[in-house]
Amino acid sequence: MKFIDEAKIYVAAGDGGNGMASFRREKYIPKGGPNGGDGGRGGNVFVVADCNINTLIDYRYTRKFLAQRGENGGTADCYGKGGEDIILRMPVGTVISDTASGEIIADLDANGKSVMIAKGGRGGLGNIHFKSSVNRAPRQCTKGEPGEELDLKLELRVLADVGLLGLPNAGKSTFIRAVSAAKPKVADYPFTTLHPNLGVVRVDENKSFVIADVPGLIEGAADGAGLGIRFLKHLARTRLLLHIVDLAPPDPEADPVHDARAIVAELEKYSPELAAKPRWLILNKLDLIPEEEREARIAAFLKAYDHQDRWFGIAAISGDGCRPVVYAIYDALQSLTPPVTSEQEDETTDQEPNFNEE
Numbered sequence: 001m002k003f004i005d006e007a008k009i010y011v012a013a014g015d016g017g018n019g020m021a022s023f024r025r026e027k028y029i030p031k032g033g034p035n036g037g038d039g040g041r042g043g044n045v046f047v048v049a050d051c052n053i054n055t056l057i058d059y060r061y062t063r064k065f066l067a068q069r070g071e072n073g074g075t076a077d078c079y080g081k082g083g084e085d086i087i088l089r090m091p092v093g094t095v096i097s098d099t100a101s102g103e104i105i106a107d108l109d110a111n112g113k114s115v116m117i118a119k120g121g122r123g124g125l126g127n128i129h130f131k132s133s134v135n136r137a138p139r140q141c142t143k144g145e146p147g148e149e150l151d152l153k154l155e156l157r158v159l160a161d162v163g164l165l166g167l168p169n170a171g172k173s174t175f176i177r178a179v180s181a182a183k184p185k186v187a188d189y190p191f192t193t194l195h196p197n198l199g200v201v202r203v204d205e206n207k208s209f210v211i212a213d214v215p216g217l218i219e220g221a222a223d224g225a226g227l228g229i230r231f232l233k234h235l236a237r238t239r240l241l242l243h244i245v246d247l248a249p250p251d252p253e254a255d256p257v258h259d260a261r262a263i264v265a266e267l268e269k270y271s272p273e274l275a276a277k278p279r280w281l282i283l284n285k286l287d288l289i290p291e292e293e294r295e296a297r298i299a300a301f302l303k304a305y306d307h308q309d310r311w312f313g314i315a316a317i318s319g320d321g322c323r324p325v326v327y328a329i330y331d332a333l334q335s336l337t338p339p340v341t342s343e344q345e346d347e348t349t350d351q352e353p354n355f356n357e358e
Contacts, residue, residue, distance in 0.1 A: 004055050004056045004057040004059075004060050004156075005055070005056060005155065005156040005196075005231075005233075005234070006056065006153070006154065006155055006156070007056045007059035007060050007063075007153075007154045008063065008099060008151070008152065008153050008154070009059050009063045009064070009065060009151075009152050009154065010063060010064050010065070010149070010150070010151050010152070011045045011064075011065045011066075011067075011088075011117065011118050011149070011150050011152060012045075012064075012065070012066045012067065012118065012147055012148070012149040012150075013042050013043060013044055013045050013067045013118040013119055013120040013121065013147030013148045013149075014041075014042025014043035014044075014066075014067040014068045014069040014070060014083035014084075014120045014121065014147045015042045015069045015070065015120075015121045015144050015145070015146050015147050016039050016040070016041055016042050016069075016070045016120065016121035016122045016123040016124060016143075016144025016145045016146075016147075017038075017039025017040045017041075017042075017069065017070035017071045017072040017073060017080035017081075017123045017124065017144045018039045018072045018073065018123075018124045018141070018142075018143045018144050019036060019037070019038050019039050019072075019073045019123065019124035019125045019126040019127070019129075019141035019142050019143070019144075020036035020037055020038075020039075020072060020073035020074055020075060020126045020127070020141060021034070021036045021126065021127040021138075021139050021140065021141040022034070022035055022036040022074075022075040022126075022127070023035060023036075023137065024076070031136075033131065033136065033137070034126075034127040034128050034130070034131050034137065034138055035075055035076055035077050035126075035128060036073055036074075036075065036126030036127040036128055036141055037073035037074050037075070037076075037077050037078045037079040037080065037126045037128070038073045038079045038080065038123045038124065038125055038126050038129075039070050039071065039072050039073045039079075039080040039123030039124040039126075039143075039144045040070030040071045040072075040073075040079065040080035040081045040082040040083065040123050041070050041082045041083065041120050041121065041122055041123050042067060042068070042069055042070045042082075042083045042120030042121040042122075042123075042144070042145075042146075042147040043067030043068040043069075043070075043082070043083030043084045043085045043086060043120050043147075044067060044085045044086075044116050044118065044119055044120045045065065045067050045085070045086055045088065045116070045117055045118035045148075046085060046086070046087045046088065046114055046115065046116050046117070047087075047088045047089075047090055047094075047096060047106055047108065047114070047115050047117055048087055048088070048089050048090070048108075048112070048113070048114045049089075049090060049091070049092045049093075049094065049108035049109075049110060049111055049112060049113045049114075050089040050090065050091070050092070050111070050112075051091075051092050051111040053089055053090065053091045054091050055091065055156070056090065056091065056094070056154050056156055059088075059090075059154055065086060065088060066086075067083055067084070067085060067086045067118070067120060067147065068083035068084040068086075069083050069144075069147075070082050070083045070120070070121070070123050070144055071083075072144075073123070073124070073126045073141070077126075077128060079123070079126075080123060082120075082123075083120055085120075087114075090108055090154065091108075091156055092108060092109070092110065092111050092159060093108065093109065093156055093157045093158050093159045093237070094107075094108045094154055094155070094156050094157075095107050095108075095154075095155045095156075095157055096108070096115075096117060096152055096153070096154055096155075097152070097153050097155070098150060098151070098152065098153075099151040099152060099153050100151065105117055105150075105152070109159070109237075117150065117152070118147065118148040118149070118150055119147065119148050120147045120148075121144050121145035121146050121147045122144065122145045123144050123145075124141060124142040124143045124144040124145075125141060125142045126141050127139060127140060127141050155233065156234075157233050157234055157236050157237055158196050158198060158212055158234045158237070159210065159237055160198060160210040160211060160212035160234075160235075160237065160238050161209040161210050161211070161238060161239055161240065161329075161333055162201075162209060162210070162211040162212070162238055162239070162240045162241070162242060162329055162333075163211075163212045163214065163234070163235035163238035163240075163241050163242070164176065164211065164212065164213045164214065164241075164242050164244055165214075165217065165235075165241055165242065165243045165244065165263055165267065165279075166216055166217070166243060166244035166245065166246075166263065167216050167217065167246065167259055167263065168215075168216035169216070169246065170216065170244040170245060170246045170284060171244055171246060171284040171285060171316045171317070172213045172214075172216065172244045173197065173213055174284075174316040174317055175213075175242075175244060175282065175284065175314070175316040175322065176197060176199045176211055176213045177199075177316075178316050178317075178319045178322045179199070179201050179211070179322050179323075179325070179326050180199030180200055180201045180202075180211060181199065181200065182197055182198065182199030182200075182213075196212055196213065196214045196215075196231060196234045197212070197213045198210060198211070198212055198213075199211050199213070201326055201329075201330075203326055203327065203330045207330060209329065209330060209333055211242075212234055212235065212238065214231040214232065214234050214235060215231050217232075217263050217266050217267075232267070232270050232271070232274065235274060236271070236274060238277065239277070239278070239333060239336045240277065240278050240279075240280070240329065240332060240333065240336065241274075241277050241278065241279040241280070242279075242280050242282050242325075242329075243260065243263065243264075243279055243280065243281050243282065244282045244284050245259070245260050245281060245282065245283050245284060245301075246259075246284055246285055247283045247284060247285055247286060247289065247297060247298070247301060247313075248285040248286075248288035248289050256301055257301060257304045257305050260281075260305055261305070264279075278309060278332070278336070279309055280309050280310045280311060280312065281305075281307050281309065281310070281311035281312070282311070282312050282314060282325065283298060283301065283311060283312065283313045283314070284314055284315070284316050285315065285316075285317075286298075286313050286314065286315050286320070286321070287315035287317065287318060287320065294313070298313055310328070312324065312325045312328070
């Protein structure tokens with residue numbers, strides 16, 4: 001299935017039905033009086049987060065969603081039927097904003113969360129509402145109100161605890177394959193990852209966390225180089241970033257320190273808030289460095305880069321050093337997780353998202 005993480009749609013709630021002006025006319029009842037009913041309300045438009053959907057492809061080609069109009073009022077005090085609501089199911093993590101103002105209307109951050117984004121119009125009043133002691137035969141009625149219309153932008157931000165950063169071919173996909181059951185494409189050429197991949201990392205029987213791999217960044221990504229920075233939005237909900245650095249690049253002229261700093265610079269250009277998240281260094285491909293040179297190569301890199309947070313050395317292709325990283329991440333996430341109240345526990349029951357993106 002093609003991964004689509006952005007879409008623009010038009011939604012319109014149903015108009016309310018018109019009220020009716022009519023009079024009771026029966027044999028032997030010369031003064032029946034008004035009996036026009038009200039129009040029905042227009043249908044509403046709802047959005048619902050569904051963990052069984054993982055892309056916005058359904059909204060890339062179908063872009064207009066119109067709720068049903070309410071029926072007009074009838075005679076004999078009959079009210080019109082209300083219009084049918086429409087429910088749009090979207091992936092968990094979808095952010096819905098108004099195209100014109102940019103205001104966020106809904107954030108579907110939990111499975112089953114439902115939000116009404118367009119309200120149907122109220123039905124018009126029939127002439128039964130206008131009768132009085134001085135107006136025994138009212139002939140006025142009102143039209144139904146129009147439903148709300150909106151041009152919306154849909155933006156999917158995947159839900160993950162940990163996000164991976166790094167240059168193309170730094171080993172991000174290899175790392176996520178080593179620590180989870182996810183199977184992203186791995187090859188010896190740049191940009192093998194073209195869309196975010198999610199993997200559930202099992203630390204113990206009842207202990208796990210979700211890790212997200214996004215397409216690699218290169219210097220100048222903020223200006224559109226490579227795949228740009230459009231996929232960085234998928235790291236906005238993460239609590240910890242892992243910066244994967246290739247310590248043994250195939251190009252002998254490449255400088256891992258310069259490349260690592262370039263990634264951080266692109267991150268800061270995109271979002272200072274994202275750049276301020278805790279970020280650990282993962283020095284990858286140690287298996288390509290002779291064993292007697294590894295300590296010196298790591299020490300030289302750390303001294304030149306002047307990294308303040310934690311770091312780990314791994315060989316993702318063989319899995320060497322990956323388990324200590326997994327255990328350290330899980331321990332760190334416990335301190336980064338806000339306390340959950342009893343009300344929140346009730347709300348989140350049976351709301352485990354499905355992260356199988358295949």
